[in-house]
Amino acid sequence: MAKCGAIGTALCVVATVGILYCVSSRYWKINSQVASQQVNRGVASYEGLWVRCMSYIPGVFQCDRFDNSYLGLEASLNAQRAMMVIASICAAGGLVAGCLGLDCIHAIRGKQKMYSSRGGGVLFFTASILTLGAVSWYAADVYREFDIDEQIGTSFSYQFGTALFIGWIASGLGLIGAVLVTFCNADDDDDDEYYAPRKTEAYGGHGSRATEYI
Template sequence: MAQFGSLGFGIGFLATAGILYCLGSRYWQINSQVSSQQVNRGIQSYAGLWVRCMSYIPGVFQCDNYDESYLGLPAALQAQRAFMVIAGIFSVAGLVAGALGQDCIHAISGREKIYAARAGGVLMISAGALTLASISWYAAEVVAQFHQETATQASFAYQFGVALFVGWAASGLALVAGGLMACCTCTEEYEEDYRYSYNPPKAAKAGPRSTSEYV
């Protein structure tokens, strides 16, 4: 079982890298060169959680932070940001807790090592669930916006960016890693200290029979 816990920790490392990439990526949505108006097909436009950029000349981008105060942003974008920030924190904390639960790390031992590994698994599962919720929510908005833009023949029509695909993969890896870390921790070698052996009492040897009789 310890091998599965170590495998879960390795998968969790990949999941954390993917979650952190999505958190800072600018490519959550990009303009579709096919569906946008023909006059705008040479223009590149993309957006992420924190910034959106547009390029009229190849290699030259103009970016802004949505030109809004935090309170002026759409509620959905604020929630998606919060989900991803919490997911990033949970994934890093899950890796730290999972590392403490590894056999090669001797910072803690015994029951504490088991609890640390399982806590890391729970944190990783939470990070995967939050990432999946944020990515899927954003993707649903991109789909709705795409149909609206194509119906109204808007200047730009946006489609999924690479960050969404990375996020879906990272969330799946995080869920798998969390399950392995939480359920496949090596408990046998640490529970040996708490086990006890039961030996039935041995029959006493019969001694010399007393010659005294009591009336």
């Protein structure tokens, strides 16, 4: 069971790195060099949750933060931002709680260790679901926009960026890790009490004394 929990925690560590990358990444969608208009095929353009950039000259990028207040942005983008921020907080908290539940960590013991491990699993399950929902929602928006752009022949047509693929992988690893962390300590209910050896003395014939440890 200890090995199972360690594997789950390791998966959660990798998933946390992936989730944090997604939150900060600028590559949620990138312009398609094939589908974009011929005149714009040498132009690089990409967007993330917080920043969008464009490069007319290789290596030189012009970036902005969407040049709008939060109230002026699309509701879907604000919702995706919120989901990823909450996912990051849940992942960090779940990782700490899951590590405290490992057998090699002696900060807590017994049922507290079990509850910490299961709480970490629940937090990480929540983080993974939120990440999966955010990247899938964003991908659906990109796919819908791509169809519309091709029909009307807009200057730029966007496709999935690397952040979406990493988000899907991170959420999958996180779900597996959450299950392992949650249920690997399911049999640790009796570890709450610490049984120290107790010495009893029994007196036999001729004044002999026997000592037994239980």
